[in-house]
Each structure stands twice: as C-alpha cells, then as structure tokens.
Amino acid sequence: MKTTIFLVRTASYDRDTYSITSSGIQEVKTLAQSIKEYIADDNKDVVIWTSSFKAAESTAEIIKEELQSKEFKVFNKLATVGVLAQDADFPWLEKMIQDFDDEKNDNMLIIVSHWEYVFDFPTVYGFLPHTVGNAGALILDRESLSIVTINPNA
16 A cells, blocks of 8 residues: 655745745644545554745644644755756655655655645656645545645635
C-alpha cells in the first residue's frame, strides 16, 4: 500500500514579513478541518514535511496542532519560492517519498510547500499539473491513480 500524499500550499502571508496573516490562520484551520473529515475513518499516523520558508512552517505548525501529528520535519529543499519547476528537486522528493513508503507503509504524508511544488509535483506520478488556492491541498492517491483537490477557502 502506498502512502497517501497531501500537497498543501502555504496560507496567505504578509509579503514583507512572511508571517501568516490572520486570514491565513483561518484558511489553514479550515483546511485542517477538511483534511480531518477526509481521513476520519482511517487510523493512520499523519506525518508532516514542510519547507523551511517561514509561511510554510507556520502553515504546517497549525496543521500539526489541528491534526495532533507527532512527526514533523523541515526540509530546505522544499523551499522553492521563485524556483522554476524544471529547477525544483523533484527527484529528491520522489526518492524521499519512496523511502517513506518503504519505512512507514500506509501512512498519511502532508507536504507543505509553495505553488511550484503543489502545481508541478503531481506530474512526477503522471498527473497533469494542478493548482489550488492559498491553504489548499491536492491529495495524490497513487494506488488508484486519482487526484482530489481540497480548496476549502475558495
């Protein structure tokens, strides 16, 4: 069984301080509630990986609190603001996910990053690029090769 992957885009943030705005905090809480509802019947551990970008870490922290996740890791390589898709390190992330599949079979993995990763990373698994709004998520089900968009704040 492959891990279900949630690709989460950062919440709205102040472009000067990179802090999440008050509306951004509400966006993330709404998203976290949607994720809770999506995984309600699953008894799986939720693991969160995040970009080291301040807004992404803050987004991930709120999700961690709301979902009571115990595992949280920050990766500089997920900080892609302004990086073109062809320069993003998708092979690195794909390898990390494969290792995660092998080690933690059948868990939920939430990856909090930026527009570039959320939009383009699904192509690694044969999906078309997808876009979501701030604090939106894509759910990649690699078993059934389906993709679900959660855009609770749209």
